[in-house]
Amino acid sequence: IKAFASLKNFNEEFAFSTWLYKIATNNSIDYIRKRKLQMYSIDKPIESKDSDYTFELPDDSYEADKELISDQRAVMLKSAIDQLPEKYRRVIMLRHSDERSYEEIADMLKLPIGTVKAHIFRARELLYKQLRHQIRHY
Incomplete structure (x- = not known):
């Protein structure tokens, strides 16, 4: 949709595939930026509607x-x-x-x-x- 909307900005001196690829790449980057990974502390419980959830990390100590x-x-x-x-x-x-x-x-x-x-x-x-x-x- 963005490519179609930006079609009037396309410069015919360049390859159409390159222009389209760049739009797709930028679109992907924008999507990733919007969905930034939320960071959680492993020390604090994660609160949810039902209850608190805590991380249980495996004990890799000597056995x-x-x-x-x-x-x-x-x-x-x-x-x-x-x-x-x-x-x-x-x-x-x-x-x-x-x-x-x-x-x-x-x-x-x-x-x-x-x-x-x-x-x-x-x-x-x-x-x-x-x-x-x-x-x-x-």
């Missing part, structure tokens, strides 16, 4: 119990990895501890890439079978 559980899981995982057959233990450590690609592992161990993928799959499967009952308790 010893979660760290303990994480540490226990890491110990169980390491123990389960140590019990894997050597060929599976090697590839799973290279893949997940050393963050090697399948190609790098294949080159390092002089194995076909398909064999590396199969060993990693089987290692994960064995770890899952071994740990699934233990992890449920955590």
Whole structure:
């Protein structure tokens, strides 16, 4: 509507699309300015018709119990990895501890890439079978 109303101000020396784009841009900026974001204090309750509302901020403080559980899981995982057959233990450590690609592992161990993928799959499967009952308790 603003573009149509301002059509008499259009200068034909310039591209119509540029002129129209500028009107749309300015219109958007005006809209944003009118709707300025209202700032609220997180210390004061927000009053509404029904009741006061207060912000509940999450507590990101140190949680010893979660760290303990994480540490226990890491110990169980390491123990389960140590019990894997050597060929599976090697590839799973290279893949997940050393963050090697399948190609790098294949080159390092002089194995076909398909064999590396199969060993990693089987290692994960064995770890899952071994740990699934233990992890449920955590």
